[in-house]
Amino acid sequence: MSVRSSATASVRRVATLAAATARPTTERDRERRRIAIMCLPFFALATVAGFVPLAMLVRISLAEDTVWIEGWSLEAWRTLATTAEYRWVAWNTLWFVGLATLVSVALGVAVSHVLEKYELPFERAVVAAVSFPIALPGIIVAYLIIVLLGRQGLVTNAIAVATGQSALDLASATAITGLFLGYVYSLLPRATMVLRGTYAEVNVQAEEAARALGASRWQTFYHVTFPEIRPGIVAAAILTFRSGLAIFGTVLILQSHRVLTLQIHDEISVGSYDPDIAAAIGLVYVAFIVAVTFVGLRFIENEAVEI
Numbered sequence: 001m002s003v004r005s006s007a008t009a010s011v012r013r014v015a016t017l018a019a020a021t022a023r024p025t026t027e028r029d030r031e032r033r034r035i036a037i038m039c040l041p042f043f044a045l046a047t048v049a050g051f052v053p054l055a056m057l058v059r060i061s062l063a064e065d066t067v068w069i070e071g072w073s074l075e076a077w078r079t080l081a082t083t084a085e086y087r088w089v090a091w092n093t094l095w096f097v098g099l100a101t102l103v104s105v106a107l108g109v110a111v112s113h114v115l116e117k118y119e120l121p122f123e124r125a126v127v128a129a130v131s132f133p134i135a136l137p138g139i140i141v142a143y144l145i146i147v148l149l150g151r152q153g154l155v156t157n158a159i160a161v162a163t164g165q166s167a168l169d170l171a172s173a174t175a176i177t178g179l180f181l182g183y184v185y186s187l188l189p190r191a192t193m194v195l196r197g198t199y200a201e202v203n204v205q206a207e208e209a210a211r212a213l214g215a216s217r218w219q220t221f222y223h224v225t226f227p228e229i230r231p232g233i234v235a236a237a238i239l240t241f242r243s244g245l246a247i248f249g250t251v252l253i254l255q256s257h258r259v260l261t262l263q264i265h266d267e268i269s270v271g272s273y274d275p276d277i278a279a280a281i282g283l284v285y286v287a288f289i290v291a292v293t294f295v296g297l298r299f300i301e302n303e304a305v306e307i
Contacts, residue, residue, distance in 0.1 A: 054286065061279035076276035086263070086281070093259040097244035100183035104240050105233060107184070108191030113221075115192075116199040131189045138186065138249025145182045145254065149173040176257050182250045190243055191236040198232025231299075238296040242289055260285055 024030040064071025080086050111130060120126055133141065148155045150173040160167040172178045202225055210220040248261040255262065260281060267278035 054283070057279040057282050061276050061283060063276055066274070066276045073276075076274070076280045079277060080280045080284070089258055089260060089263045092257060093245065096180070096257055096259060097183070097241060100180060100187055100244050101237055101241045104184050104187035105191045105195075105236050107188055108195045108236055108240075109229070109233065111188070111192050112195035112199050113225075115196060116202075130192055133186050134189045134193075136186070138182075138247055138251070139253055140249075141182050141186055142250045142253035144185075145178045145250075146173045149178050149181070174254055174256050179250065179254045179256045182254065183244055183247060186247060186250065187240040187244055191240045194236040194239055195229065195232050198229045198235075202228050234296055234299055238293055241292065245285065245289065 022033075024033050059069060060066060061076050062072055062074065063069045064073040064075075114120070115123065115127065136144075147153055149171060150156060151167055151171040153167075153171065153173060156167050156170050156172075159165070159170055163170075206224050207220055210224045211217075215223070245260065247259075248265070251257070251259055251262045252265065264278045264281055266272060267274045267281070
């Protein structure tokens with residue numbers, strides 16, 4: 001079958017499906033119509049908040065005149081592809097967010113394991129403390145890091161008093177370590193929320209059987225628990241990685257590491273004002289996030305089938 005014939009057949013199938021949904025004659029068609037009606041608010045929101053802005057980003061990235069959005073030019077994409085600075089920023093973003101994701105998910109596994117497997121005193125307070133950073137804007141997280149690790153920070157001065165070193169030398173709020181801690185602090189509750197739901201589905205009887213057969217706690221976790229929570233780990237990694245790429249307020253205040261969100265901010269600032277390049281970066285970001293999400297979901301589906 002030729003490409004043209006295949007495209008024609010696909011269009012006909014879509015038209016037939018749309019007609020059946022609009023005027024259902026069977027119970028299956030009526031069910032499709034109910035689903036379509038329930039999805040309308042989502043598609044309306046996606047159109048206003050997603051598709052239209054993306055279309056505008058495409059137009060701005062290809063505009064010759066970025067003030068009046070007129071004409072057509074590939075200069076922004078050419079600059080993005082040939083300038084080493086943007087590749088450096090992309091690499092900085094990937095390794096930094098990837099490392100923060102790895103640490104956050106690993107800590108999330110440990111926290112979720114403790115919360116689900118042990119009876120803790122003040123468990124609600126612990127859960128509230130772990131989930132609290134979700135409600136905090138990135139700017140507040142940055143100021144918390146400064147309060148703790150800045151030159152006048154509580155932790156900084158406590159270490160200075162204990163060791164006799166200078167607080168100025170120990171301050172790390174505006175160093176890359178302070179920014180990294182801010183990322184992990186923001187991402188950990190997101191990973192924990194996903195993993196706690198995964199832990200709730202773990203086969204407790206299989207764990208008990210492994211323990212009864214002489215397996216240690218670590219062996220039980222590695223051979224029984226870990227395979228069951230692996231899809232949840234992937235889901236948590238996808239969520240935290242995407243969230244990490246979108247962090248802006250913390251980076252804006254601390255500014256110890258250049259990532260994509262800070263680069264986009266600089267591109268549309270008064271000093272440079274290159275909205276076409278900022279739009280091109282945004283489109284690459286969206287395409288990358290969609291690709292990562294698609295690959296991750298496919299992995300989760302394969303894992304679920306195997307389990």
